[in-house]
Each structure stands twice: as structure tokens, then as C-alpha cells.
């Protein structure tokens with residue numbers, strides 16, 4: 518198993534993260550438990566910021582809060598001097614409750630409600646990333662009603678899709694997000710926003726995918742965005758102040774993954790923007806990015822307690838843990854792969870191949886297929902690494918399983934940042950029918 522950040526094996530042969538023995542964390546806070554290596558999160562934030570500083574560009578690094586959105590995380594992002602991308606009233610509310618500076622919040626989403634738009638305007642957020650013509654007209658109208666000028670970016674789809682080890686440059690883009698560049702809708706939206714008295718069009722945004730291991734997709738997308746900006750200047754006199762190239766930078770889930778460094782991505786992005794803008798005699802914009810997974814993904818480890826097992830001779834051995842698709846939906850949703858170790862037997866040789874099952878009533882509730890581990894006993898603590906992104910944030914109460922707690926660990930100290938849900942929390946929104954209440 519790859520050990521990230523401050524993770525190490527201590528003298529007792531136990532896994533330690535942030536100077537904390539994880540078997541102690543499991544005993545104190547219970548399992549399943551999300552453990553975040555705070556120093557690693559901060560170093561990821563700083564790597565992007567340092568890379569931009571070296572480039573000479575004005576910039577904003579906006580953490581995509583969808584990857585892991587809690588008040589403690591918003592606070593950390595604020596302390597690191599970053600901006601924040603939210604996609605819903607709930608994420609916005611979390612950020613505001615954490616005291617995150619509203620002017621550094623960017624509001625995304627393909628179907629923002631009228632209530633969410635008012636909520637964001639009341640809070641005086643930095644900008645909206647407008648996704649479609651309906652939203653453009655709605656925002657224009659609401660801004661007029663409120664007699665306000667609203668800063669916007671336009672999300673455009675440049676016809677580039679990238680995932681892990683490949684990128685595809687697609688002719689026609691079939692996506693629910695954004696204004697299409699190739700069919701002219703992006704230019705039409707620029708004209709609308711630029712000419713609107715109520716909107717202040719800052720620039721354009723694109724996001725080409727997630728868990729990307731190559732810079733090439735970003736380079737192709739940026740070239741297309743800049744061609745669009747050249748047309749926008751020629752046809753509508755629009756000059757972009759901001760270029761937002763989204764998130765999607767890949768991380769290591771398993772030992773064989775080979776993500777690029779933040780420096781490599783940012784250098785490719787800044788070099789391309791500089792070259793393309795200069796060639797076209799366009800002024801250099803402020804550059805924004807929106808990393809989510811690459812800020813928190815490999816800083817998160819989930820601890821489970823091992824319970825039952827089932828051995829089917831000549832087929833496989835299932836080892837079950839006290840969580841599963843309720844705390845990590847990614848294997849079931851995307852066939853995502855993870856590594857694991859028995860945290861209290863880190864020095865024991867891995868002698869058996871097992872598959873890790875969750876506890877939900879669902880055959881697809883498998884966390885890992887075919888992993889080599891030391892012999893597992895009931896009560897052992899299983900640590901699954903790189904679960905920091907889209908784990909807690911996509912957790913759910915299937916089978917009325919309560920969501921786990923979250924702790925941040927640093928320099929031997931652990932801090933509870935999300936309490937474990939109780940069964941009472943799980944039923945807290947249920948209402949018994951009136952007749953049942955009368956019978957009580």
C-alpha cells in the first residue's frame with residue numbers, strides 16, 4: 518500500500534497518520550472513520566499557489582468543495598488564502614457558516630434555483646459561473662429586480678474530454694454542462710452577457726473532466742478557449758479579464774497511478790495561455806483553477822473494523838467491514854479501485870487474497886476486489902487509502918446506516934470535525950403519521 522503524506526508504520530507495527538496511531542483513533546472515535554492528514558491537504562494547496570506565483574500570472578486557486586465540503590475544510594481553505602467553488606445552496610451555506618469570505622466564492626451548477634441565486638446575491642459572493650441561456654436570462658432579470666450588477670463567468674464546453682490516461686477531442690459535445698463552443702452558442706452567450714447592463718462578464722470557464730493524468734487535454738481546451746476569446750474580441754469587443762480552466766488534476770489511488778505534479782500542470786497551463794494570448798495580442802487574463810480531488814483525495818484514509826468473513830473454496834474469500842457504499846460510493850458507481858492494509862498488522866506479510874465487502878444489502882456493495890492482506894481477524898482495523906475526495910461528500914444513509922465521523926490529524930493531535938451520525942439523526946426528519954401519534 519502506498520503511504521501518503523505523513524503516513525508511516527510506527528514502532529508497534531500500526532499505521533500512523535499525522536503522528537496519530539490509527540488504532541487509537543478507531544478506539545476513540547469509532548469506525549468507520551474518515552481520517553484526514555491536515556499537513557498533506559495544506560501542502561497540496563500550497564503546491565498550486567507556489568506554482569502560480571512562479572508563473573507571474575495573477576491567479577485564484579478555487580477549491581472545488583464538492584470533493585469534501587465541511588465547515589472545517591472551508592476554514593482550512595480560507596486560511597490557505599484560496600477561493601471556493603460551490604455548486605449548491607448547501608455547499609454555499611456550509612461555507613458561509615464557516616465564515617468563508619463571500620467575495621472569494623464562485624457559484625457553479627447547471628440548475629441553480631431562484632432561491633439559491635437570491636441566497637448567493639444576499640451573501641455578496643464573488644461570481645456566478647453561468648451554465649446555460651435560461652440561467653443567463655434569469656440572473657439578468659433578478660439582477661435588474663434587485664438593481665445590482667452581477668459578476669459572471671460563462672461555462673463553455675470546448676469539445677475536449679479527458680479522463681485518467683487519455684483525452685479525447687470530440688467534434689460534437691453531448692454534455693449537460695455549459696455553452697458549446699463549436700455550434701456558436703458560447704459566442705452568443707458572450708454577446709448576451711457582455712451587452713447586458715446588469716451583468717459584468719469577467720470571462721470564460723471550462724472543465725474538461727476529472728482524474729486527469731496528462732496536461733495535453735488542458736492545452737487543447739485552452740487553445741480553443743483562446744480562439745473563442747479572439748472571436749469575441751473581434752465580433753463583440755469583449756476582452757476577458759479571467760480565464761478559468763477548471764479542475765480535474767489526477768491523484769494516486771493505487772501504487773501504479775502516476776499523477777503529474779501541480780507544478781507540471783500549472784506550467785503547461787500558464788505557458789499555453791501566455792503563448793496563445795501573446796500570439797493573438799490579447800492581454801493576459803487572471804488565471805483560475807478549481808482543483809477538488811487533488812487537494813483532499815490522497816489526504817483521506819477510511820478506517821473500518823473487520824467483522825465477518827465468508828470463504829468459498831476455489832472461488833474467493835469475502836471479508837466484511839462495518840461500512841461500504843454508504844461511506845464510499847465510488848467503487849459501486851465507477852468501479853473505482855483502492856488499496857488497503859490491516860492497520861494493526863502493518864508489518865505482517867500479506868499472505869491471502871481477499872475481497873472487501875461492505876455491509877449493505879446489495880451485492881454490488883464491494884469496496885475492493887482481490888487485495889493481498891495478512892490474515893484478517895474480526896476486530897482488526899482495515900485502512901483504505903486515498904478516500905478523501907468524493908467519499909464523505911457522496912456518503913448516504915442507505916439501509917439507514919449512520920454517516921461516519923471525520924477527524925483531522927496533525928502532529929500527534931486529532932480533532933473531530935464532523936460528529937458521527939446517531940440513529941436519532943437518521944430518523945430526525947421522519948414524521949409518524951397522525952394516527953400513530955395519537956396512539957402513542
Ligand SMILES: Cc1ncc(COP(=O)(O)O)c(C=O)c1O
Pocket residue numbers: 581584602625724726727728763764765766807808809810811906
Ligand atoms: C466545474 C468543476 N470544477 C471543478 C471540479 C473538480 O474536479 P476535481 O475534483 O477532479 O479536481 C469539477 C468536478 O469534476 C467540476 O465539475
Ligand SMILES: N[C@@H](CCCC[NH3+])C(=O)O
Pocket residue numbers: 583727847906907
Ligand atoms: N464524484 C466523481 C467526480 C465528479 C466530479 C464532479 N464534476 C468522483 O468521485 O470521481
